[in-house]
Amino acid sequence: MKPPASPARAPVTAGFEGTELNLLFVRLLRTTVAVALLYSVVSMVFIGEWVMVLGPVLIAAAGTVCLGLHARGHHARAMSLFIWALWAVVVLQSTLRGGALNPILNVNVVLVLLAGWLVGMRQAVWVGLASAAWYVALALSTQFGWWTPTNITSHWSLLIAQLGVLGGAFMAFRLVLKAYQQHVDKVQTLNRTLEEKLQALSDQDDALRMSERRVMQILKASPLPIIVAEFETGVGLEINPAWEQAFQRLRADVIGKTPVQLGFWRDQAHREQFKQEFGTQRRVSGYEVTFTLPDGAERTFLLSSERFMYGELDCVMTISMDVTERKLLEQQLKDLNATLEQRVLDRTSALDEANSNLLETMRTLQRAQDELIGVEKLASLGSLVAGVAHELNTPLGNALITASALHEMTERASEQALAGTLKRSAFLEFMQNMNDGAALTHKSLERAVELIRSFKQVAVDQESERRRSFDLHQTVHEVVETLKPSFKHQQAQIELVVPADMVLESFPGPLGQVVINLVSNALVHGLAGRNDGVVELRAEEAADGKSVVLTVSDNGRGIAPEHLGQVFDPFFTTKLGQGGSGLGLAVSHRIVSRILGGRIKVSSVPGQGAEFELTIPKVAPQVVN
Structure with a gap:
């Protein structure tokens, strides 16, 4: 009986992906082939019946085929073929010899266990149902004489069969227990890992709560107005005291409401424009908007927003900066700049006029300075003239007195000479006086000439600056x-x-x-x-x-x-x-x-x-x- 292909292969295939299970399966195949060959040799040596060799040879052949399928990666198909090959050998041996009394039928229990372990519960059920059906078929055929199998007369055959069944069962149970122990170890390891992860998650949760408390403390302590809201709807989730003060709204009036409901945005389309500013980026910086506050005043704010995920909720945190006064100052500055050019021209004209006046004043001062220098030079020359004139009085006076005296002496000598009364001694005295007077006059005039020459050279040099x-x-x-x-x-x-x-x-x-x-x-x-x-x-x-x-x-x-x-x-x-x-x-x-x-x-x-x-x-x- 060949059951339909079981759809429950996912656990088997998944099981065969494990390294330990692969090794166990390969060891099972190799051990089964070796035992089957050994059984065949022993049966031929001690019993000499070909019927005893037929089953082990089929098992060795099926094991070899399953090893080939496993090497190509067909793990589930190889295991399923191995189980049903063993079941077929059991059916064949029980048909040929012993019928329902053949101890090999006990192998079916092991096959059910292996099928459930390796290829799933559905395969195990099919193996169990097939084994039960075969037990019934053997009993009916013996009861009604439809088929009479050969009786087992050799005690060695029975002993070898029993030992083979017991050995196979032992090995199968050993492999199952080992696999179960490995599974238990893995489960325990997974449990420990899970506990560690749970503890780590608990620590992360505590840290997250602590971080949230710190964020809330920072949020409340921030001097800038901050609001956290849902990105799509704008529903307020949290605000800080600075936001309450700046926008004149209490927290209870803001949480759960949209900014359109609060009257900040003119309409939803106005807020949609703000959302479009995010684009592909998850932030907006310096978005200027004018809000109308509850007291009717219009204030201009710069919004800086950042999108973030709070769990599965898409949120946005917005920091507002009131720039109303700054905008007023900017407008005043623009107005000032508008008139600045004319003011600069007026100031430049006034400076040019002042510079012209200053230059004229400097030229006047320069002329005055030059005139003063000239006056100082003239004063120096005047002083020199007065000094030289005073100094010239002496030599010129001496020359004049000497010349007058010589003139008188000459007149007297002339009168005496005309009268014939001029004596030789008087003439010699006259000549001596004339000589002395001429020398004195010459000396005085030389002194005067020297003074005049010196004064003239100094005066010429000072006047000409040559x-x-x-x-x-x-x-x-x-x-x-x-x-x-x-x-x-x-x-x-x-x-x-x-x-x-x-x-x-x-x-x-x-x-x-x-x-x-x-x-x-x-x-x-x-x-x-x-x-x-x-x-x-x-x-x-x-x-x-x-x-x-x-x-x-x-x-x-x-x-x-x-x-x-x-x-x-x-x-x-x-x-x-x-x-x-x-x-x-x-x-x-x-x-x-x-x-x-x-x-x-x-x-x-x-x-x-x-x-x-x-x-x-x-x-x-x-x-x-």
Whole structure:
């Protein structure tokens, strides 16, 4: 009897996928084939009946075929074929010998057990029903004489058959028990794994609850309004106190309601626009929207939302930022920018006008400064003229007196000569007087000419500011000579320590003006009221060999420390109202830096005098800034 193919193969196939069951099945097949072959050999040696060999040979052949099917992956088919092959051998052996009394029929019990274990309960039922049907068929055929099997007369045959059945049953039960033990071990392992997973799930659940509590604490503590709602419907699930305060709604009035019902969105279509902003992304950042609050005020918010799954619920968390005041400021800024261009043009025009006025003022100041410098030069020249004029009085007066005396003596000598009364001694005296008078007149006139020449050279240099080569010693000497008459009443000495043949390619006039100003400053401010004053002018070559260092120093009262930083400022003077203009040193500084291309500095120790140091190049620059 061949039962229909059992549809319950899934457990068998699934069972054969396991490594342990595969190994057990292969061992069962190999053991069965080996035992069958051994049984065949023993039967032929001890009994010598071919009938005893037919069943084991069929079992060995069926086992070999099942091994081939198993190797190709047909596990269920191989096991099913193996069970039914064994059942067929039992039927064949019981038909040929012994009938219902053949001990091999006990193998059917083992086959039912193996079928249930390996190929499913339905196969086991079919094997059991087939075995029962065969028992009935044997009994009926014996009872009615339809078939008379050969009786088993050899005790060795019976013994071998019994041992074969017992051995096969033992091996089968051993394999089943081993498989059952493995199954129990797996179940226990699965139970332990399940317990560990349950504990892990419990820990995760506790951690999740703790995390939810922390999230709720953070949510409530957040200063920004936050709401959690269903994404599709917008039904509120949770809000924080900041949201209640910002949107003027209590939590009980929000939970379970949509924003359209609460009046925030104008309609559902308005909210759908917000949902479309998510697109393929699961977030929206900086979505601007204007809501009408319960008090009627309209407030502008920036919404930043994030979609997330809470269990199986698609949710969205939205953080709102009130930017109403910022929008007002932005609008004010736009309005300001709209008028900014005109304001900038107006301001630029005013600045241009102010700059023009400033430039005109600067030009006026420059003209005034130039005029003051000219006045200072004229004042210096006037002082020199007065001094030279006073100095010229002496030689010219002497020459005039001598000439008058000579004129009178000549008239008397002429009268005596005409009268014939001129004596030789008187004539010799007249000639001597004429010689002395001529010498005195010549000397006086030479002195006058020298003064006029020095004054003329200084005056021409100062007036023209002409660049030329000049000897520094000669120029300074001429300036000093023109200064001496002006300060003849002071008992001060002017010492000149300037090497000869120190030639400069520069501006002698401006340099002489500086020397006049510095010497005059020393005599007027430093040595006034002193009879032992000394002004020293010293020149030497600088270390670079390209410049000359000219110092003008005195041993007077010096300059107060608080005035050292102001001495070159225009109109600064300590003799205000006493003839001091405050321009001498300022003019000197301008001449040294802008015309001569050098620099000037001052040092002083109160009570020990002052020193002005000029460093000027031997060759003055063509243009000086």
